[in-house]
Amino acid sequence: xxxxxxxxxxxxxxxxxxxxxxxxxxxxxxxxxxxxxxxxxxxxxxxxxxxxxxxxxxxxxxxxxxxxxxxxxxxxxxxxxxxxxxxxxxxxxxxxxxxxxxxxxxxxxxxxxxxxxxxxxxxxxxxxxxxxxxxxxxxxxxxxxxxxxxxxxxxxxxxxxxxxxxxxxxxxxxxxxxxxxxxx
Numbered sequence: 001x002x003x004x005x006x007x008x009x010x011x012x013x014x015x016x017x018x019x020x021x022x023x024x025x026x027x028x029x030x031x032x033x034x035x036x037x038x039x040x041x042x043x044x045x046x047x048x049x050x051x052x053x054x055x056x057x058x059x060x061x062x063x064x065x066x067x068x069x070x071x072x073x074x075x076x077x078x079x080x081x082x083x084x085x086x087x088x089x090x091x092x093x094x095x096x097x098x099x100x101x102x103x104x105x106x107x108x109x110x111x112x113x114x115x116x117x118x119x120x121x122x123x124x125x126x127x128x129x130x131x132x133x134x135x136x137x138x139x140x141x142x143x144x145x146x147x148x149x150x151x152x153x154x155x156x157x158x159x160x161x162x163x164x165x166x167x168x169x170x171x172x173x174x175x176x177x178x179x180x181x182x183x184x
Contacts, residue, residue, distance in 0.1 A: 028178055029064035029071040032171070033080055036060060041087050051152075053088045054095075055160040058132055059167045061099050062125050065106040066113055067175055077103045094139045098132050122164060129160035 012018065037060075040052045061080065064072045081096030088095070105128060106113070113121055137153035 025180060026071050028174065029068050030076055032174060033060040034083065037083060037087060050088065051156060051159060054084065054156055055163050057084050058102065058129055058160050059164045061102055062106055062128060063168060063171045065103045066110055069107055069110065074100060074103060091143050094136060098136055102128055102132055125164050126161045130157040133157035
């Protein structure tokens with residue numbers, strides 16, 4: 001039940017503008033995720049800028065799956081994974097499988113994680129990021145039919161772990177303000 005329905009008193013009418021505002025707030029996590037993915041792909045001129053795309057995507061899907069799962073249903077996670085594959089020049093299907101597994105694991109652990117402090121959540125993200133990177137590495141080896149070095153996958157996991165605190169601060173701010181569908 002929404003907070004506005006729990007408190008007694010006069011409630012504002014559900015006008016078209018109010019409904020559009022609630023819908024936009026509900027869709028904000030998906031919008032933030034896609035916007036960050038597109039911003040990372042801008043030609044900013046850093047060396048190895050392409051490695052930021054999977055890190056930003058994993059951090060975003062992890063956070064929003066944990067704190068706003070209703071705004072990030074599995075079909076949307078699948079589409080975000082396809083966008084990750086297309087933007088990152090990955091074989092189609094690798095991104096959706098990894099992100100859907102991540103989403104499912106986060107939902108499974110949500111009851112425990114939502115009550116934990118930041119360090120516990122960050123440690124869990126670290127384990128999930130390592131698993132996601134190694135799974136992506138295994139998929140790429142299987143698709144190319146040859147062994148690949150594991151160091152890029154480990155670097156990807158470390159980059160994801162390092163980026164999470166900064167992105168989490170941004171997401172927490174959005175979660176409490178712009179992206180809160182129950183906020184009146």
